[in-house]
Amino acid sequence: MATRDEPGIMDFVLLDEITIERFMENLMIRFNAGFIYTYIGEVCISVNPYRTLNIYGQDYINQYKGREIFENPAHIFAIADSAHRSMKMHRQDSCIVISGESGSGKTEASKIIMKYIAAVTNLTGQQEVERVKNILIQSNIILETFGNAKTNRNDNSSRFGKYMDINFDFKGDPIGGRVINYLLEKSRVIQQQLGERNFHSFYQALGNTTHKEASNLGLNPDPQHYFYTRQGKSTITPADKSDFQATLSACKTLGFSATDIKTIWKIVAAILQLGNVTFSTNDDDSITVTNFHNNPVEQVSKLLEVDAKDLLTALSKRIIAANGELLQKAHTLSQAEVGRDALAKAIYDRLFTWIVSKVNEALIPYIENDKYKGGTVIGVLDIYGFEVFEQNSFEQFCINYCNEKLQQVFIDLVLRQEQEEYKKEGIAWQEVKYFNNQVICDLVEKPHQGVIAIMDEACLNVGKVNDEMLLEAMDSKLSNHKHYSSRQVKTLDKDLKHKTQFKILHYAGDVVYNIYGFLEKNKDTLFQDFKRLLYSSKNPIIRDMWPEGALDIKSTTKRPVTAGSAFKISMIALVKTLNSKMPYYVRCIKPNENKAPVGIDYKRVVHQVSYLGLLENVRVRRAGFAHRQPYNRYKMISGFTWPNYKCSDKEATRALIDENHFSNDVKYGVTKLFIRSPQTLFALEKMRAELIPAIVILLQKQWRGAICRAKFRKMKAAYFIIKFYRRHKIRTYLKSVLEAHRLTNNIYF
Numbered sequence: 001m002a003t004r005d006e007p008g009i010m011d012f013v014l015l016d017e018i019t020i021e022r023f024m025e026n027l028m029i030r031f032n033a034g035f036i037y038t039y040i041g042e043v044c045i046s047v048n049p050y051r052t053l054n055i056y057g058q059d060y061i062n063q064y065k066g067r068e069i070f071e072n073p074a075h076i077f078a079i080a081d082s083a084h085r086s087m088k089m090h091r092q093d094s095c096i097v098i099s100g101e102s103g104s105g106k107t108e109a110s111k112i113i114m115k116y117i118a119a120v121t122n123l124t125g126q127q128e129v130e131r132v133k134n135i136l137i138q139s140n141i142i143l144e145t146f147g148n149a150k151t152n153r154n155d156n157s158s159r160f161g162k163y164m165d166i167n168f169d170f171k172g173d174p175i176g177g178r179v180i181n182y183l184l185e186k187s188r189v190i191q192q193q194l195g196e197r198n199f200h201s202f203y204q205a206l207g208n209t210t211h212k213e214a215s216n217l218g219l220n221p222d223p224q225h226y227f228y229t230r231q232g233k234s235t236i237t238p239a240d241k242s243d244f245q246a247t248l249s250a251c252k253t254l255g256f257s258a259t260d261i262k263t264i265w266k267i268v269a270a271i272l273q274l275g276n277v278t279f280s281t282n283d284d285d286s287i288t289v290t291n292f293h294n295n296p297v298e299q300v301s302k303l304l305e306v307d308a309k310d311l312l313t314a315l316s317k318r319i320i321a322a323n324g325e326l327l328q329k330a331h332t333l334s335q336a337e338v339g340r341d342a343l344a345k346a347i348y349d350r351l352f353t354w355i356v357s358k359v360n361e362a363l364i365p366y367i368e369n370d371k372y373k374g375g376t377v378i379g380v381l382d383i384y385g386f387e388v389f390e391q392n393s394f395e396q397f398c399i400n401y402c403n404e405k406l407q408q409v410f411i412d413l414v415l416r417q418e419q420e421e422y423k424k425e426g427i428a429w430q431e432v433k434y435f436n437n438q439v440i441c442d443l444v445e446k447p448h449q450g451v452i453a454i455m456d457e458a459c460l461n462v463g464k465v466n467d468e469m470l471l472e473a474m475d476s477k478l479s480n481h482k483h484y485s486s487r488q489v490k491t492l493d494k495d496l497k498h499k500t501q502f503k504i505l506h507y508a509g510d511v512v513y514n515i516y517g518f519l520e521k522n523k524d525t526l527f528q529d530f531k532r533l534l535y536s537s538k539n540p541i542i543r544d545m546w547p548e549g550a551l552d553i554k555s556t557t558k559r560p561v562t563a564g565s566a567f568k569i570s571m572i573a574l575v576k577t578l579n580s581k582m583p584y585y586v587r588c589i590k591p592n593e594n595k596a597p598v599g600i601d602y603k604r605v606v607h608q609v610s611y612l613g614l615l616e617n618v619r620v621r622r623a624g625f626a627h628r629q630p631y632n633r634y635k636m637i638s639g640f641t642w643p644n645y646k647c648s649d650k651e652a653t654r655a656l657i658d659e660n661h662f663s664n665d666v667k668y669g670v671t672k673l674f675i676r677s678p679q680t681l682f683a684l685e686k687m688r689a690e691l692i693p694a695i696v697i698l699l700q701k702q703w704r705g706a707i708c709r710a711k712f713r714k715m716k717a718a719y720f721i722i723k724f725y726r727r728h729k730i731r732t733y734l735k736s737v738l739e740a741h742r743l744t745n746n747i748y749f
């Protein structure tokens with residue numbers, strides 16, 4: 001079990017000075033001693049240990065259950081318990097926001113939290129609750145198969161953001177849940193960097209071609225055979241084979257039908273086959289589908305249950321309606337290739353969304369049952385952290401915007417909590433200086449003026465605007481913005497490439513984005529012909545995934561929401577969800593690039609500390625009177641106040657503070673003592689810690705005395721009873737003897 005004998009300082013708020021050097025020193029002392037968790041107030045910092053630690057067992061669960069955060073050594077269980085307790089005791093919805101860069105341990109943290117919550121609920125062992133917990137756990141397996149992939153940073157990297165609600169009934173038992181997914185990295189379907197892989201699902205299908213569930217897919221088991229799994233030079237690992245079984249069994253637990261499961265694997269196989277469709281240019285500039293390698297077009301049409309001729313047409317031509325007439329327009333080679341890849345990405349994206357909706361179908365019915373009205377929720381958000389690569393594109397732009405929003409929620413929350421606490425305790429609020437990143441959120445999301453609006457406007461002018469022109473539009477509208485820069489608007493910014501890059505000064509640091517691909521990725525269009533084709537599928541599951549394919553070709557369709565706007569809408573909804581709950585934070589840090597259990601890569605960690613805004617977090621938390629303790633905590637320190645004192649705890653505390661000359665460093669709240677500097681807190685804590693052993697001995701002595709006295713009283717009572725009983729027995733005996741004597745001697749009284 002954990003002890004309080006901890007290396008370093010368990011809360012960064014207690015650092016004597018807030019500098020990155022002191023922060024890192026404490027982080028390293030603790031990590032090197034095997035302590036991966038440290039707090040900033042109630043925020044838990046977690047450093048990935050890259051080894052199995054024996055700190056998540058039942059003994060630890062018991063130690064943290066029902067305890068206040070600061071009663072035990074820093075641990076993620078304390079955060080989970082706090083969220084669970086506030087949900088149970090105050091009937092308040094809460095959510096745990098987990099962030100950090102890829103490989104920092106977010107998903108592991110979310111599983112540890114789930115495990116803790118599962119362990120502390122349902123002590124009565126109801127079957128129904130066990131079933132719901134099982135569904136929640138199994139749903140993770142499915143989401144990881146279709147949403148995770150091996151990257152160079154993490155062998156099991158989540159390539160989507162995930163928010164999961166767990167719903168509890170009024171007794172605090174889990175009764176269901178709901179998953180919301182954010183921005184799947186669908187570009188991975190068609191392209192991976194060297195050493196990386198496509199989503200796990202593809203290798204699971206390939207590794208199990210003889211398994212009955214995958215035997216009719218017509219797949220070659222070698223990933224090198226398929227363009228979409230070939231680029232990373234990937235192979236099937238043994239895990240993929242057994243993971244396939246786990247996925248199947250999870251799908252069955254969640255109530256996926258045999259047809260559902262078959263369709264999922266058929267879609268996965270169809271995407272692999274689609275990647276092998278190639279094109280060549282004819283003399284007249286038209287294109288032909290070359291269709292090498294076992295006629296992939298035929299295979300795709302079979303798997304998706306669409307007409308092969310229609311598929312061939314959709315891959316090589318577009319049908320457009322002009323003046324009420326339908327015209328066929330042949331693709332150029334690049335249009336055909338872009339169209340094929342867009343189709344592959346869109347099919348997988350729809351499949352993933354459909355899988356999430358099926359998972360939700362398994363989780364939701366209980367929540368909507370009237371019987372469970374009035375329940376509460378704990379949400380867990382496992383979302384991508386700030387991303388900065390050599391080349392940053394539209395995806396990093398969205399992810400960093402997401403982090404900008406989360407940071408805003410976080411700082412707002414910390415300030416709100418602080419103000420409420422000061423108000424409740426009757427202490428005048430002192431303004432805290434902090435960086436308000438609203439200005440950066442506005443730069444991205446402001447209607448008509450933000451980057452997303454400018455991109456959307458450019459997307460309206462189909463074919464007429466390219467990425468370079470988009471950059472020009474951004475330059476002209478944002479040139480005066482303090483957090484925007486490009487070579488054109490700030491000629492001194494020599495590190496930026498002319499007409500190619502722009503820079504955003506995020507709260508966490510500067511990020512240079514390459515404009516190339518922004519327009520196409522924001523438009524995120526799939527030719528209407530493909531939508532109609534998929535809607536014509538004889539497989540009702542596939543048809544239902546593409547309802548917009550039902551639209552009449554001649555009717556003017558509403559322009560679909562762009563990817564940027566859709567993401568903005570989902571972020572605004574997420575912020576609303578978080579603001580309606582009591583948030584708790586886990587900030588994950590990756591110690592090194594080698595996935596090694598020892599060694600902190602100093603520069604890399606400093607980078608993450610700054611991108612997670614941790615020093616800013618300490619600063620806000622440290623402003624004013626950062627440390628608060630209830631009045632009865634120190635009463636034993638002074639001879640005036642312990643063991644006998646006639647005044648209130650508050651007066652007693654005031655007496656001992658005066659006695660120790662700390663009055664200039666504290667303020668007196670209604671129920672708590674507010675302490676400004678860590679030094680005063682340490683001094684008080686030290687005095688308390690020194691006295692505790694003596695008090696324990698005193699209490700033990702008193703307790704033993706009390707036990708002995710109780711025992712003595714019991715014995716005395718027993719003797720008393722025995723004495724009376726004996727007396728009663730003797731009296732009865734004598735009475736009977738006398739009676740016998742009277743009868744034999746005929747004595748009459």
Ligand SMILES: Nc1ncnc2c1ncn2[C@@H]1O[C@H](COP(=O)(O)OP(=O)(O)OP(=O)(O)O)[C@@H](O)[C@H]1O
Nearest residue numbers: 048050051052102103104105106107108154157158
């Ligand atoms: N608490 C932990 N104990 C032991 N190992 C851990 C822990 N946290 C993370 N790891 C190890 O680090 C690996 C990466 O962690 P995880 O997948 O949770 O990262 P992530 O932040 O979710 O990454 P991504 O954003 O790429 O999905 C895990 O597979 C596991 O091996």
